Amino acid sequence: MDIHGKIREVLAETLRSDKGKAQSSLxxxxxxLALQSRGIIDDVMKDLRFTQEGGTDLETKYPPKPATHFIDREIVQLKKTNIDPSRRCLYLSVLGGKAFLEHLQEPEPLPGQVCSTMTLYLHFRNQRFRSKPVPCACEPDIREGFLFEIFKDEMGVGTMMVGATGMLSxxxxxxxxxTMTNTSSETTLLSSCFLDWRVVLSQPSGKTCLAVELMGVGSECKVPTGILTVSLELYPPLSETLCTDVINTQQSLERQRTAEKERLFLVYAKQWWRxxxxxxxxxxxxxxxxxxxxDENGINRPVCSYVRVLHAGRPPGEPQTSGTLCQPAKPMRKLLWWEGGGKHEAVVHTHGFSCGDCEDHATLLCSLLxxxxxxxxxxxxxKAKGVPHAWVLTCSSNGSITFWESLTAHRYLHRPIDPDAPPLAPQPKRSSHYCTVGCVFNHQTFLANCQPSDAVELCVFDFQVESRWKAMSKEALKSVCAPGSTTSLPPLPPLCAPSLDPAAASNMLELEMRYLVSEHRKDLDLATVWNDHLSYLMSSALSVYELERCTAFLAVNDEFQDAVRRAVPDGHTFKGFPIHFLHRNARRAFVTCLKSPFCEEIVCCRGDHVRLANVCAVWLMFACTYRSVL
Incomplete structure (x- = not known):
């Protein structure tokens, strides 16, 4: 349409017609107004065509993605073509970071070079997002866009448009x-903070830009880690905005209500302790x-607030598998318990949970169970030698007690010793490595051990007997630990689907391990021939090993033994070495395996018709068949 030429013509005509006015007053x-009076704006609007990128004729049959999704392209610009105009949405765009002084001397990575990376996670009203990893730097290039839906909690009105008053509440x-992931694939929690997004309700344009200061964790919770520049935008914009004083008053009332509940609970807890x-x-x-x-925010909370009813979805299949889900990849840091006047302790909140210590895994396993x-x-x-420890206990309907160790996925059936029994009466053997128990708790209950001895083998876990277990008031716990009871209690995020493809990771690890074995045998002047069929057969053996670890029951492995007998030629010998790791670093695993004489004997096997095999799936197994040469 040559819109620029038409604008220049209208501008020249307007200047000529307004000779009496000063040129600067235009x-x-x-x-x-001049463009509108000549109909140029109407012509432009008629010729505009709004199309969605990658659209096809099938879009009428298959609608686009729902409103809540990660904006992958054009991250600094909101693409409104994929938003339901009947829903209220909040678009948050991260425009970069600065002042991460800990990474001031971090060299800029070369193309293809492995380096430490930062990843940003966000959670808002049951919606979770994750940014793409970026190289660690003093000014990390975190530029992502995230689209949150703002919906009502009441039944039947979740799809209704939320107004300014509703959002204020x-x-x-x-x-x-x-988080930061180093070159060894170890993840560390750098910072966790909360942003009150309601400041955008006072902006006439529905947009605002602010700086979010990220604080450290643990002992550094008062030390700034860095700053993120964040932009907030409401869509569709509000027809009527709220006054800033109204928003400040609402926030002040919420803080006062929370402080009063926490003060009352603290008074009750002191009396209960006395x-x-x-x-x-x-x-x-x-x-x-x-x-x-x-540990994320340096705030003291009741221990019951760290446990929630958590649904793991369909993949786990049975409670025994939850113990495996909670096994640590590698401890992030040493977390100690906190008590007034005693030693310091910290617990990681669920959203910041990556690979904590026994206390974190115990609360997560309890939530899953x-x-x-x-x-x-x-x-x-x-446990042994008086080391503080945390584990999980379950009470069955028939009164039996089972201990769950979240760090190893082992289970122990508790059989208490009767101290009043005759001296020659048979007593059950000790089944677990736990020594003493001081208290138990979940999301609704807190019980302290009142029995004369706190030794586990002597304790009776009958929580209904007040002379053995002193309980705190459930109403008092609910006032500060129930979801939504206080604004200082962070909401529980839902579990995300696994980001790792187990089959692809297993295949990649197997290829890396084969390469390391071949290179090791080459240094010994040994040829390497792989038996793919034998590698496939060993997968069933690893499945049985994993099943035994999850359920603590000895599984029958007759099928694998029969298949190996059929696969090994007559006159040949079969040797296998299974081992379990808590990481996926092939070189570290291989070095550890070679420390075992039995594994070294397989990897360095000499003989006639030597065939090697290995398979990886959390477990790693080396095997070989050979005919002895005398």
């Missing part, structure tokens, strides 16, 4: 979690922990 509004913040000490003087030394420090419908509790006590 404003943008005057020019727009939503105290759920946006949680930012920043009553507990009056029962028996030895209770002073028991591990009864009412509060724990949130509660989701399966079991009566589960977190136990706080000690």
């Amino acid at each position: 404003s943008e509004k005057d020019l727009l 939503m105290s759920d913040p946006i949680q930012f979690v920043l 009553e507990f000490l009056e029962i028996r003087p030895s209770h002073q030394s028991k591990l009864v922990k009412i509060f724990a420090q949130d 509660l989701g399966f419908g079991l009566d589960a509790y977190v136990c706080v006590g000690t």
Whole structure:
């Protein structure tokens, strides 16, 4: 349409017609009025065509993605073609980071070079997103866009448009979690913070830009880690905005209400603790922990707030598998328990949970078991040599007690010893390595051990007997631990689908391991021939090993043994070496395997018709067949 030429013509005509006015007084509004009066704007709007990128004729049959999704392209610009105009959405765009001084001397990575990376995670009202990893730097190039839906919680009105007043009552913040992954694939939690997004409700344009200061974790929770520049935009824009004073007043009332609930609970907890000490003087030394420090934000919370009913979805299949889900990849840091006047302890919140210590895994496993419908509790006590420890306890309907170790996925059936039994009466053998237990808790209950001895083998886990277990008021716990009870309690994020493809990771690890074995045998002047059929057969053996680890029951492996007998030629010998790892680093695993004389004998096997095999799937197994040469 040569729109630029037409604008220049209208501008020249307007200047000629307004000779009496000063040339500087001609404003943008005057020019727009002139363009509108000549019909140029209407012509432009008629010729515009809004099309969606990658659209096809099938879009009428298959609608586009729902409103809640990750904006992958044009991250600094909101693409409104894929948004339902009947829903209220909040578009958050990260425009970059700065002042990450810890990475000030970080060299800029060369193309293709492996380097440490940062990843940003966001959570808002049951919606979770993750950014693409970017190289660690003083000013990391984190530029991503995320689209959140703002919906009502009431039944039947979730799809209705939310107004300004309705959004003002939503105290759920946006949680930012920043992690760093080093070149060894070890993930570390860098920062976690909360953003009150309701400041955008006072902007007439529905847009605002602000700086989010990220603080450290643990002992560095008061030290800034860096700053993220964030832009917020409401779509569709509000017809009527709220006054800033109204938003500030609402936030102040929420803080006051939360502070009053926490103050009342603290008063009750102190009184409860005094009553507990009056029962028996030895209770002073028991591990009864009412509060724990949130390692992400450095805030003390009741321990019951770290447990929630968590549904793992369909993949786990049975409660026994939950123990395997909670096994650590590698401890991030040492986390200790907190008690007033005692030693310091911290617990990682669920959104920042990556690979914490026993306390974090115990709370996660308890949450999963509660989701399966079991009566589960977190136990706080000690194990061998008086080391503080946490594990999970479940009570069955028939009264039997089962201990769950989240770090190893092992289970132990508890059989208490009767101290009043005759000296010659048979007593059950000790089944677990737990020594003492001071208290148990879940999302609704907190119980302290009042029995004369806190030794696990002597404890009776009948929580209905008040002379053995002193309970805190469930109403008091609910006032500060129930979801939505206080604004300071972060909401529980849902579990995400696994980002790792197990089959692809297993195949890649197997190829890397084959290369390392071949190179090792080449250094020994040995040829290497692989038996792919034998590698396939060993997968069934690893499945049985994993099943035994998950369920603690010895599985029958007759099919694998029969298949190996058929695959090994007459006169040949078969040797296999299975081993379990908590990481996927092939070189580290290979070095560890060679420390075993039996594995070294397989890898360095000499003989006639030597055929090697290996398979990886969390487990790693080396095997070979050969005919002895005398």
